[in-house]
Amino acid sequence: xxxxxxxxxxxxxxxxxxxxxxxxxxxxxxxxxxxxxxxxxxxxxxxxxxxxxxxxxxxxxxxxxxxxxxxxxxxxxxxxxxxxxxxxxxxxxxxxxxxxxxxxxxxxxxx
Amino acid sequence: xxxxxxxxxxxxxxxxxxxxxxxxxxxxxxxxxxxxxxxxxxxxxxxxxxxxxxxxxxxxxxxxxxxxxxxxxxxxxxxxxxxxxxxxxxxxxxxxxxxxxxxxxxxxxxxxx
Numbered sequence: 001x002x003x004x005x006x007x008x009x010x011x012x013x014x015x016x017x018x019x020x021x022x023x024x025x026x027x028x029x030x031x032x033x034x035x036x037x038x039x040x041x042x043x044x045x046x047x048x049x050x051x052x053x054x055x056x057x058x059x060x061x062x063x064x065x066x067x068x069x070x071x072x073x074x075x076x077x078x079x080x081x082x083x084x085x086x087x088x089x090x091x092x093x094x095x096x097x098x099x100x101x102x103x104x105x106x107x108x109x110x111x
Numbered sequence: 112x113x114x115x116x117x118x119x120x121x122x123x124x125x126x127x128x129x130x131x132x133x134x135x136x137x138x139x140x141x142x143x144x145x146x147x148x149x150x151x152x153x154x155x156x157x158x159x160x161x162x163x164x165x166x167x168x169x170x171x172x173x174x175x176x177x178x179x180x181x182x183x184x185x186x187x188x189x190x191x192x193x194x195x196x197x198x199x200x201x202x203x204x205x206x207x208x209x210x211x212x213x214x215x216x217x218x219x220x221x222x223x224x
Contacts, residue, residue: 042215
């Protein structure tokens with residue numbers, strides 16, 4: 001089945017850009033998602049990209065997909081303290097209704 | 112549009128008891144999925160219901176069960192609770208087609224004493 005890997009932690013300074021990386025194993029994955037989880041809350045869908053796209057931009061968020069390397073990244077421009085959270089990458093294997101989630105990357109934004 | 116609503120938000124139970132968690136999906140969503148989230152195992156898929164039928168199932172013991180009603184609301188039941196069942200249980204809903212993303216509720220925090 002699909003395997004999704006993420007680094008566990010990322011620390012950035014307020015105002016800098018953050019880049020969270022993710023790799024997946026299933027080349028048939030059709031959609032790739034980014035979710036954000038704040039303390040005490042569920043997962044909030046941030047953005048998602050279809051596998052035939054290379055890039056998607058949504059305000060401060062930029063998603064890059066390298067399908068050849070099965071690598072997905074989420075760039076957050078002008079990172080704020082309110083962006084501190086756990087970010088989950090998820091891939092939807094072809095023919096499946098259930099995405100596979102990574103373990104999450106804890107983003108810490110310090111002044 | 113109201114989001115996914117899970118009740119209760121917090122529960123404390125003792126070993127051997129059973130528990131029922133409830134999830135009301137976003138209006139119009141017909142698929143409801145349940146996940147268990149723990150620090151050690153991350154997010155693990157329990158099962159998914161679509162139009163009152165279990166469509167997908169994860170790798171959990173039979174003590175974990177669920178159902179979906181005709182209004183798409185779903186319940187999850189855990190019997191004979193164990194200490195290891197302490198977790199955040201998340202419900203997610205979607206329209207049900209493969210290309211529609213899941214939207215999550217804020218979860219039920221279950222603590223087993």
